[in-house]
Amino acid sequence: MDDDLTVLELTVNGNRRTATVDRRELLVEALRTRFGITGPKIGCLTGDCGACTVRLDGLITKSCLHIAVAEDRAEIETLESMSVGGLTGLQESFWDNNAFQCGYCLSGMLFSAAELLERDPKPNEDEIRQAISGNLCRCTGYDAIVTAIKRYADRGSATVEDVAQ
Numbered sequence: 735m736d737d738d739l740t741v742l743e744l745t746v747n748g749n750r751r752t753a754t755v756d757r758r759e760l761l762v763e764a765l766r767t768r769f770g771i772t773g774p775k776i777g778c779l780t781g782d783c784g785a786c787t788v789r790l791d792g793l794i795t796k797s798c799l800h801i802a803v804a805e806d807r808a809e810i811e812t813l814e815s816m817s818v819g820g821l822t823g824l825q826e827s828f829w830d831n832n833a834f835q836c837g838y839c840l841s842g843m844l845f846s847a848a849e850l851l852e853r854d855p856k857p858n859e860d861e862i863r864q865a866i867s868g869n870l871c872r873c874t875g876y877d878a879i880v881t882a883i884k885r886y887a888d889r890g891s892a893t894v895e896d897v898a899q
């Protein structure tokens with residue numbers, strides 16, 4: 735095997751997977767090109783936009799900030815994990831409130847919202863804006879996203895399972 739290549743083992747959305755990766759590859763690149771997981775998007779690659787957001791060992795993080803091989807044997811959840819049994823209530827609220835257009839920001843927005851709602855099921859608007867502040871949306875102007883999260887929370891059904899599945 736080429737010295738630059740190595741085998742990476744990850745548990746991705748509950749499935750243990752292995753792939754041969756370049757030692758210099760970023761986690762978002764490995765997920766997309768080696769594991770075929772396209773929910774996390776490639777945006778800035780500098781940690782600023784949130785398009786590549788995943789949960790890594792339970793914590794949300796920007797996967798462009800991790801070298802893939804440094805996360806060998808980690809557990810990764812991506813956007814795909816949220817809709818295994820159909821859309822979550824939070825996703826439905828995004829749909830109902832036109833809270834996305836191209837969808838590029840959805841990994842960051844949904845994971846950030848889910849993490850907030852797990853901590854605080856009844857956040858106010860300022861808290862919602864703070865929670866999603868690490869994510870750039872080029873399409874919606876943010877108001878619809880905040881409305882979607884607020885309306886979902888106000889319905890009082892924000893359980894961990896319903897939010898993040």
Ligand code: FES
Nearest residue numbers: 777778779784798
């Ligand atoms: S691509 Fe990772 S934060 Fe922008």
Ligand code: FES
Nearest residue numbers: 835839871872873
């Ligand atoms: S919906 Fe296009 S970047 Fe947010």
